[in-house]
Amino acid sequence: MRWSKRAAALLASLLLLLTAVQAGGMGKEPSARERPVLNTRLTAPGEEREASKIPELTVVAPEPVKEPERAAESAKPEARTAEAASGKERKDPVFPEAEDWQILLVNPWNEMPEDYEVTLKTLPDGNKVDERAYEDLAAMLEACRKAGLQPKICSSYRTQSKQTYLYNNKIARLRNAGYSRKAAEAEAGRWVARPGTSEHQLGLALDIVSQSYQALTKKQEKTAEQKWLMEHCWEYGFILRYPNDKSEITGIGYEPWHYRYVGREVALDIRDSGLCMEEYLLLREETLEKQA
Ligand SMILES: [Zn+2]
Numbered sequence: 001m002r003w004s005k006r007a008a009a010l011l012a013s014l015l016l017l018l019t020a021v022q023a024g025g026m027g028k029e030p031s032a033r034e035r036p037v038l039n040t041r042l043t044a045p046g047e048e049r050e051a052s053k054i055p056e057l058t059v060v061a062p063e064p065v066k067e068p069e070r071a072a073e074s075a076k077p078e079a080r081t082a083e084a085a086s087g088k089e090r091k092d093p094v095f096p097e098a099e100d101w102q103i104l105l106v107n108p109w110n111e112m113p114e115d116y117e118v119t120l121k122t123l124p125d126g127n128k129v130d131e132r133a134y135e136d137l138a139a140m141l142e143a144c145r146k147a148g149l150q151p152k153i154c155s156s157y158r159t160q161s162k163q164t165y166l167y168n169n170k171i172a173r174l175r176n177a178g179y180s181r182k183a184a185e186a187e188a189g190r191w192v193a194r195p196g197t198s199e200h201q202l203g204l205a206l207d208i209v210s211q212s213y214q215a216l217t218k219k220q221e222k223t224a225e226q227k228w229l230m231e232h233c234w235e236y237g238f239i240l241r242y243p244n245d246k247s248e249i250t251g252i253g254y255e256p257w258h259y260r261y262v263g264r265e266v267a268l269d270i271r272d273s274g275l276c277m278e279e280y281l282l283l284r285e286e287t288l289e290k291q292a
Contacts, residue, residue, distance in 0.1 A: 105278070237264040
């Protein structure tokens with residue numbers, strides 16, 4: 001359905017009004033999502049990329065100008081899959097205790113530590129993961145299968161050389177398609193992390209697809225397996241790491257198949273907060289600093 005601009009603008013103002021009423025009525029602080037300006041702490045110094053390519057890690061309240069689009073988007077139920085799956089009501093995070101490895105941030109601006117060591121455990125299908133994620137992963141896959149589904153891990157732990165191979169391969173394909181070297185590197189990085197910046201190298205990330213539909217495309221979210229995983233992964237300590245509406249912050253395009261292990265308590269906390277990992281960790285740092 002196509003919204004006329006007027007109708008969309010009207011709906012937007014209604015939504016804004018409703019939000020304001022709710023916020024006022026509950027007499028609460030602004031939610032984590034609305035808190036302004038989380039910035040730059042997550043940007044590593046000595047970053048190779050040009051500043052212009054680095055999206056600022058800023059959490060901003062929705063701008064009124066953009067409201068019509070957003071209103072139209074949220075009016076379409078299927079456009080909200082990831083968000084809907086991640087929980088209905090947003091709650092302020094409580095930041096349970098966690099070990100460093102659980103909340104280790106690896107993204108385009110934060111390389112994994114060079115001396116990072118991982119003890120791997122091999123699944124029956126041959127995939128390897130950090131042994132600390134093994135039990136929860138096995139339980140999640142078993143529950144998914146018990147629900148009558150057929151999840152298939154298509155990528156798990158990767159070595160630096162495997163990641164380098166995948167990255168270079170992506171660049172080569174983009175170059176063949178006519179991209180300049182610079183443009184190919186930028187585009188490749190949105191889909192295959194630069195070596196050293198992939199969570200797969202931690203052994204804590206998994207790409208899981210449906211046995212009956214294995215393409216890594218947006219359509220993956222429509223499979224019964226993905227719907228189940230998006231709804232239940234949090235119970236087993238996994239988060240949907242690259243949600244549709246957070247690409248600007250994660251630096252990675254929407255991947256409705258990539259799950260990152262953070263442990264059960266943290267995963268549920270992240271789900272309830274509605275934040276992506278970058279936002280969550282920044283807020284966590286700020287909050288714990290204030291409390292110290
Ligand atoms: Zn992945």
